[in-house]
Amino acid sequence: MKDTINILDLCESGTNVLGPGKRYVIWVQGCPFNCEKCTTPEGIPIRLNKLTPIKSIVESILNNHEIEGITISGGEPFLQASKLSKLLADVLQIKPELSVLVFTGYTYKRLDWAKAKDFLRYIDVLIDGQYIDKLNNGKELKGSSNQKIIFLTDKLRDEEDYFYTKGRNLEVIVEASSQTIIGIPSRQLNH
Numbered sequence: 001m002k003d004t005i006n007i008l009d010l011c012e013s014g015t016n017v018l019g020p021g022k023r024y025v026i027w028v029q030g031c032p033f034n035c036e037k038c039t040t041p042e043g044i045p046i047r048l049n050k051l052t053p054i055k056s057i058v059e060s061i062l063n064n065h066e067i068e069g070i071t072i073s074g075g076e077p078f079l080q081a082s083k084l085s086k087l088l089a090d091v092l093q094i095k096p097e098l099s100v101l102v103f104t105g106y107t108y109k110r111l112d113w114a115k116a117k118d119f120l121r122y123i124d125v126l127i128d129g130q131y132i133d134k135l136n137n138g139k140e141l142k143g144s145s146n147q148k149i150i151f152l153t154d155k156l157r158d159e160e161d162y163f164y165t166k167g168r169n170l171e172v173i174v175e176a177s178s179q180t181i182i183g184i185p186s187r188q189l190n191h
Ligand code: SF4
Pocket: 031, 032, 033, 034, 035, 038, 039, 040, 041, 043, 044, 074, 075, 076, 104, 105, 106, 129, 130, 131
């Protein structure tokens, strides 16, 4: 349990619709918020889902030589802050060039506990705040306009245009028995 992360899913092959460049995605399980029309409601229940060894996720990230970064979404990543810090420390020690983008339902100023502060040290861009469906403007790489795109380092500063005007796209992954939509939908596409 100690060296595992409770995940909802992974996108190990990478996607181009959750941040600049091709990115590995980790969706964690469990969120203390319950935003109306959350685009990932299956990630809300705080329950054990796929307990996945940190080591295996690190290896999977390091074995993907096409990605430019990692996106962590949910569920609520800060519920597993210390485990995600460990994962990012291990990855960035070997590939410091990878960028890290994290979506959280907490506002930045509420992330004031020690483990949250430690996790923030590994994050280049934080998109904060709960999703409010009526404020979904369909443009920026965030669910709704109350949320903020916060550049915690300069690593992705050159990509500001992507975050503010070009980032909204969807990708559909079709597998034998399922179809998954990745990306941030506009309001009318939300369920
Ligand atoms: S914070 Fe994010 S994952 Fe949690 S309920 Fe809101 S939209 Fe869904």
